[in-house]
Ligand SMILES: *[C@@H]1O[C@H](CO)[C@@H](O)[C@H](O)[C@H]1NC(C)=O
Ligand SMILES: *[C@@H]1O[C@H](CO)[C@@H](O)[C@H](O)[C@H]1NC(C)=O
Ligand SMILES: *[C@@H]1O[C@H](CO)[C@@H](O)[C@H](O)[C@H]1NC(C)=O
């Protein structure tokens with residue numbers, strides 16, 4: 001009688017514990033381990049309003065690009081596209097460092113219209129996920145928001161998206177935001193259009209010797225792109241940590257209950 005009561009108590013405690021362990025860490029995505037067929041996560045809600053000014057002010061740093069967006073009023077054009085869920089927008093944002101590194105053709109003597117076109121040149125009038133660039137790269141020059149003569153060439157090199165404006169050859173180093181209708185991708189260089197700077201491009205743009213940069217500084221300058229690439233895809237790793245955490249919780253819990261159960265049996269006899 002007494003023994004079976006202890007077993008009953010132990011078993012229900014074990015069950016309760018299991019349920020608690022599963023419930024304790026609320027996972028961001030539904031986990032296959034879940035025993036009860038929980039209803040699918042709420043059907044994708046209407047995409048929330050994306051405040052570009054806010055997003056660009058907290059990511060990056062993209063302050064220089066944001067300053068240009070505001071001084072040229074292009075921010076209104078971009079935000080208008082971002083609000084339009086039918087088409088959306090894809091923006092390539094250079095980090096502050098890219099503007100600092102810009103020496104050869106300077107932006108300082110551009111007219112207001114040229115500066116506006118240059119900023120508009122950093123966006124496509126449609127939402128493209130990173131996977132879409134594979135298809136886009138076969139289509140030749142793609143018109144930007146600055147107009148048809150302001151085109152960019154894309155190539156997708158096994159998942160890395162390369163951009164070519166003639167003057168600027170760069171690549172997407174991180175996805176800041178990529179949810180239809182708004183895509184914001186970080187790039188390493190300011191995109192300089194041939195329509196402003198001409199087709200007389202200096203021949204050797206690729207190898208930058210940078211003799212005045214110490215190796216440590218060069219390494220530091222190199223790492224952010226790798227870091228940001230990792231951080232932008234980090235959500236992949238979080239589910240595994242949370243599920244392993246859940247498994248350890250469950251293990252500890254089970255051991256506790258089994259210990260109590262064993263103690264009960266020993267006491268009884
Ligand atoms: C967008 O964010 C900026 C900066 O945080 C803020 O000043 C502005 O009021 C926001 N706009 C809207 C429409 O919420
Ligand atoms: C975009 O939508 C927000 C929120 O609905 C609104 O406050 C803002 O004025 C809109 N901006 C533009 C440029 O359409
Ligand atoms: C800016 O100035 C440089 C010379 O300092 C000149 O070569 C270039 O054409 C100018 N650019 C524009 C857009 O006027």
Ligand SMILES: *[C@@H]1O[C@H](CO)[C@@H](O)[C@H](O)[C@H]1NC(C)=O
Pocket residue numbers: 140141151152153164165166194
């Ligand atoms: C884009 O590629 C085409 C060939 O597909 C080439 O003729 C053109 O010059 C390229 N444009 C730029 C800006 O690189």
